């Protein structure tokens with residue numbers, strides 16, 4: 001019954017302050033735990049270790065988006081340094097994914113860049129890697145600029161994300177070719193107007209295929225991040241160097257398919273979010289698959 005609720009409707013309901021307050025209050029009962037690995041680094045590390053046990057790599061996301069002050073942005077960067085320390089100390093196989101708004105981008109670009117550099121320096125000490133997640137289209141240009149700036153500054157342990165629903169994405173990839181970038185290709189999770197993004201899923205999917213084929217054809221390291229079996233089958237058929245392609249999925253979604261791909265010898269990485277700021281993340285997961293609302297409501301009546 002929830003299939004009739006569209007993705008855009010759910011994303012707009014999610015930004016309603018009253019709904020946000022209610023869902024946050026009844027937090028875990030709303031099923032957040034299916035998609036979020038816990039609140040602490042220790043819980044997140046246990047989830048990575050379990051994935052590693054199935055032959056699956058991790059990428060850790062400390063949940064949180066735009067922060068309101070410099071102290072919160074600095075604390076977010078500290079938390080990522082702590083994540084990289086914990087990965088190195090425990091020996092699990094994982095890198096990290098972060099959002100520039102959490103590093104302070106809405107307050108001051110320089111602050112976000114300084115915080116990002118601090119995280120990249122920590123990753124470099126451990127020979128680890130950090131992926132800059134892509135946020136809404138208001139941030140696409142600045143995120144790619146900051147990525148270029150980091151590469152120009154000599155950081156080669158950083159990657160970026162391109163969303164196939166945006167019309168601009170093919171040109172954005174072309175603009176990065178000289179850097180032989182490590183790009184994660186996703187469909188895109190934000191509410192975007194038809195002026196900037198394909199309104200139809202078929203067009204987003206076709207664009208996804210083009211973008212993946214483009215990157216694989218150039219031999220660039222490509223992260224195919226989707227749960228869509230047709231797109232995964234398409235990507236596995238491209239004949240990419242197995243070292244240059246990985247399949248990425250979200251914690252709690254299609255876990256069986258993740259294990260199957262890993263067993264078949266593909267490199268698979270699971271995106272593991274943790275922390276207390278899970279509300280916007282959970283709302284995007286519900287918007288992708290309104291049937292998840294049924295799951296959430298069932299949890300609420302029978303926790």
Ligand SMILES: Cc1cc2nc3c(=O)[nH]c(=O)nc-3n(C[C@H](O)[C@H](O)[C@H](O)COP(=O)(O)OP(=O)(O)OC[C@H]3O[C@@H](n4cnc5c(N)ncnc54)[C@H](O)[C@@H]3O)c2cc1C
Pocket residue numbers: 132133134135161163186187188189190225226227228229248249250253254270271284285286288289292
């Ligand atoms: C590792 C990873 C990192 C990501 N990083 C970003 C990012 O930086 N920026 C960004 O905008 N987006 C990001 N996304 C989200 C992405 O943009 C999509 O919103 C999301 O992956 C859903 O699209 P899909 O490709 O799985 O295909 P869809 O066509 O949405 O789904 C295909 C099938 O997958 C299953 N499925 C998909 N979503 C769900 C769900 N929520 N619950 C249960 N089943 C589901 C269903 O069976 C569905 O039929 C990321 C996704 C992944 C996997």
